[in-house]
Amino acid sequence: MAYTEEELKKELESQEYQYGFTTDIDSETFPVGLNEDIVKAISKKKNEPEWMTQWRLEAYSSWKDMEEPNWHNVKYKKPDFQAISYFSAPKTNKYKSLDEVDPELIKTFNKLGISIEEQKKLAGVAVDIVMDSVSVATTFRETLAEKGIIFCSISEAIKDYPELVKKYIGKVIPRKDNYYAALNSAVFSDGSFCYIPKGVKCPMELSTYFRINQAGTGQFERTLVIADEGSYVSYLEGCTAPSRDENQLHAAVVELIAMDNAEIKYSTVQNWYPGNKQGKGGVYNFVTKRGLCNTNSKISWTQVETGSAVTWKYPSCILRGDNSIGEFYSIAVTNNYQQADTGTKMIHIGKNTKSTIISKGISAGKSQNSYRGLVQIGKRASNARNFSQCDSLLMGNNCGAHTFPYIEAKNKSAQIEHEATTSKIGEDQIFYCNQRGIDTEKAIALIVNGFSKEVLNKLPMEFAVEAQKLLEISLEGSVG
Amino acid sequence: MLKIENLHVSIDDKEILKGLSLDVKPGEIHAIMGPNGSGKSTLSSVIAGSEDYEVVKGNIFYNDENIEDLSAEERANKGIFMSFQYPVEIPGITVTNFIKTAINSNLKARGEKEMPAGDMLKKIREKSKLLEIDSKFLSRSLNEGFSGGEKKRNEIFQMAMLEPSLAILDETDSGLDIDALKIVANGVNKLKNDDNAIIIITHYQRLLDYILPDFVHVLQDGKITKSGDKSLALELEEKGYDWI
Numbered sequence: 001m002a003y004t005e006e007e008l009k010k011e012l013e014s015q016e017y018q019y020g021f022t023t024d025i026d027s028e029t030f031p032v033g034l035n036e037d038i039v040k041a042i043s044k045k046k047n048e049p050e051w052m053t054q055w056r057l058e059a060y061s062s063w064k065d066m067e068e069p070n071w072h073n074v075k076y077k078k079p080d081f082q083a084i085s086y087f088s089a090p091k092t093n094k095y096k097s098l099d100e101v102d103p104e105l106i107k108t109f110n111k112l113g114i115s116i117e118e119q120k121k122l123a124g125v126a127v128d129i130v131m132d133s134v135s136v137a138t139t140f141r142e143t144l145a146e147k148g149i150i151f152c153s154i155s156e157a158i159k160d161y162p163e164l165v166k167k168y169i170g171k172v173i174p175r176k177d178n179y180y181a182a183l184n185s186a187v188f189s190d191g192s193f194c195y196i197p198k199g200v201k202c203p204m205e206l207s208t209y210f211r212i213n214q215a216g217t218g219q220f221e222r223t224l225v226i227a228d229e230g231s232y233v234s235y236l237e238g239c240t241a242p243s244r245d246e247n248q249l250h251a252a253v254v255e256l257i258a259m260d261n262a263e264i265k266y267s268t269v270q271n272w273y274p275g276n277k278q279g280k281g282g283v284y285n286f287v288t289k290r291g292l293c294n295t296n297s298k299i300s301w302t303q304v305e306t307g308s309a310v311t312w313k314y315p316s317c318i319l320r321g322d323n324s325i326g327e328f329y330s331i332a333v334t335n336n337y338q339q340a341d342t343g344t345k346m347i348h349i350g351k352n353t354k355s356t357i358i359s360k361g362i363s364a365g366k367s368q369n370s371y372r373g374l375v376q377i378g379k380r381a382s383n384a385r386n387f388s389q390c391d392s393l394l395m396g397n398n399c400g401a402h403t404f405p406y407i408e409a410k411n412k413s414a415q416i417e418h419e420a421t422t423s424k425i426g427e428d429q430i431f432y433c434n435q436r437g438i439d440t441e442k443a444i445a446l447i448v449n450g451f452s453k454e455v456l457n458k459l460p461m462e463f464a465v466e467a468q469k470l471l472e473i474s475l476e477g478s479v480g
Numbered sequence: 481m482l483k484i485e486n487l488h489v490s491i492d493d494k495e496i497l498k499g500l501s502l503d504v505k506p507g508e509i510h511a512i513m514g515p516n517g518s519g520k521s522t523l524s525s526v527i528a529g530s531e532d533y534e535v536v537k538g539n540i541f542y543n544d545e546n547i548e549d550l551s552a553e554e555r556a557n558k559g560i561f562m563s564f565q566y567p568v569e570i571p572g573i574t575v576t577n578f579i580k581t582a583i584n585s586n587l588k589a590r591g592e593k594e595m596p597a598g599d600m601l602k603k604i605r606e607k608s609k610l611l612e613i614d615s616k617f618l619s620r621s622l623n624e625g626f627s628g629g630e631k632k633r634n635e636i637f638q639m640a641m642l643e644p645s646l647a648i649l650d651e652t653d654s655g656l657d658i659d660a661l662k663i664v665a666n667g668v669n670k671l672k673n674d675d676n677a678i679i680i681i682t683h684y685q686r687l688l689d690y691i692l693p694d695f696v697h698v699l700q701d702g703k704i705t706k707s708g709d710k711s712l713a714l715e716l717e718e719k720g721y722d723w724i
Contacts, residue, residue, distance in 0.1 A: 426568065428568050429568045429569075429570060431530060431531075431552060432564065432567065432568045432570075433553075433570075433582075434529070434551065434552035434553040434556065435528050435529070435552050435553075435556055435561075435562050435564075436556055436578075436582035436585075436638065436642070437553050437556035437557050437582050437585045437586040437589060437642070438553060438581055438582055438585045439553050439585065440553075442581070442585060446570065446573055446578070446581060447570055447573070449572065449573070450570050450571050450572025450573035450621070450622075451571065451572055452572070453572035453573075454572075
């Protein structure tokens with residue numbers, strides 16, 4: 001792997017969350033609270049067409065009558081939705097060149113190690129950086145445009161490609177789907193839009209960095225990826241957030257649509273602020289992610305979840321088309337007082353549909369880590385197959401690992417396999433490594449990487465490196 | 481190289497070693513034999529730096545340095561190696577990756593540069609040939625699903641790679657059939673030179689048919705009760721430990 005141990009050492013030395021800084025940018029923030037006027041104001045601020053404003057208002061009216069779910073295995077203080085500001089954007093957005101970008105912003109990117117200059121040079125990665133809800137820099141768009149690929153912010157897409165957005169937004173995840181999805185639909189600030197035309201194989205990994213930057217500002221990202229017939233795209237999403245004392249809410253919605261014979265690979269490294277060692281602060285991460293697979297298509301979700309105080313997230317696949325394939329590869333790490341309730345839903349509707357679920361949960365400190373998954377085989381889904389594997393690794397005696405697998409099969413030809421293991425990092429394993437000259441931190445990293453290998457292998461190279469680092473940093477000091 | 485003086489060691493307030501002394505010089509092979517429960521494995525773990533045990537009294541000097549306060553990895557960095565009686569499994573980490581990490585950790589601790597990948601590969605090939613190890617074996621997860629013989633051979637492979645100055649072989653012969661025993665013994669003999677030392681901990685003398693010790697010590701009830709040369713091992717085999 002490309003990172004050096006020196007780098008890791010340095011990062012380990014800074015025990016607090018390393019990205020815990022804020023950028024002092026002149027932002028425009030709405031008054032706190034949520035009502036119809038705020039929804040209208042968001043839409044107006046973004047110069048949205050009337051249909052979009054209406055779409056938002058309908059979502060808001062549904063949300064008003066909904067209740068926050070409480071079936072998950074996490075405990076937290078419910079956010080006060082009237083105490084949140086629903087829009088914040090750097091005042092000047094859109095630059096022709098980097099010179100025009102606020103130097104403060106550039107500094108932030110540099111601290112994050114994702115300087116745009118570097119990113120630009122990094123052939124193969126186009127970056128649409130979302131900073132405080134509004135895109136401020138987009139690269140590689142021209143290269144992509146040559147192939148007819150659209151990769152832009154969702155706000156731009158609403159203006160420039162209204163037909164596409166109108167046709168697909170909310171189709172995989174209806175506005176009323178759940179409490180947070182409804183909220184997101186009403187107030188989403190920005191996000192990414194991606195369209196791959198028929199038969200086009202996207203020549204580079206599409207990458208977006210998200211970042212929460214405004215104190216007390218909720219972040220409501222909206223992502224829509226459409227892979228038209230026979231196309232392919234690999235999409236990377238990575239997050240870091242500055243340190244905050246009050247909890248921050250993150251309720252994103254990601255919709256994927258794979259048309260016939262198309263393939264979408266969606267990879268996430270999530271590293272929001274997890275709160276401090278006493279469990280104070282940290283991001284609430286309530287995300288709805290779902291993909292729709294048409295005939296012979298494939299959607300693959302890969303996620304490395306190391307951050308957030310509370311995570312509630314189930315990237316799912318609706319296998320509507322015959323012979324379609326859904327995959328879910330996940331590593332979820334919880335340390336200190338973090339809580340994660342994450343997993344997937346594989347909904348088999350078409351014939352000969354296949355799904356694979358590999359979930360690796362790592363719990364340390366006083367954290368709670370739950371896998372929750374549903375495998376549903378519909379009546380018409382003959383010869384559907386699923387393989388699920390849920391492994392948990394425990395560190396210490398005060399953490400918890402839980403598995404909630406749900407299986408509903410309505411077709412007798414279905415083949416469903418479920419395997420689960422729970423293991424603990426043993427002192428004997430650590431001593432063995434120590435005896436070979438490997439120190440304890442490195443030994444834990446080695447054991448954890450071995451445990452997570454099947455999932456790490458699914459990540460694109462540049463993410464795999466970052467993910468390994470994150471695993472090591474997240475578990476720092478968890479065995480003493 | 482290794483000098484142990486009047487060592488008393490306890491675990492959970494139970495005294496296991498009760499005044500053990502031992503002097504090992506470079507180029508020597510020492511065999512420590514004893515019945516079950518005599519403290520053989522305790523001795524190897526204590527030298528390796530296991531924190532499960534408490535040194536109540538006495539000293540361990542390694543190259544004239546008192547190593548009592550050194551951690552297990554610091555001792556390893558200084559060239560102490562232990563072949564485990566029961567090597568642990570680390571799923572998902574290949575033998576190659578593990579040994580690479582170990583070698584580089586040791587080099588780093590000694591303030592040296594990491595070994596270039598090419599050199600590493602060459603060394604792995606050379607040492608696996610020495611121990612008749614199949615290259616497929618090297619890409620398997622560490623000790624996962626290994627037979628008893630494979631685990632022990634892997635231990636000696638790691639010893640060959642790390643080139644320690646002091647190697648402690650804890651019951652390396654247990655679980656080995658005669659062919660595997662010969663391969664392992666042959667490997668150890670080839671690794672032996674005038675600058676390093678080996679301590680063989682064993683219950684039976686059969687490994688000593690293949691690795692000839694300079695000294696044989698009998699460990700009983702936490703103390704060395706008798707020392708001699710190879711003939712002592714044969715005598716023990718014949719007469720049993722009660723004879724002493």
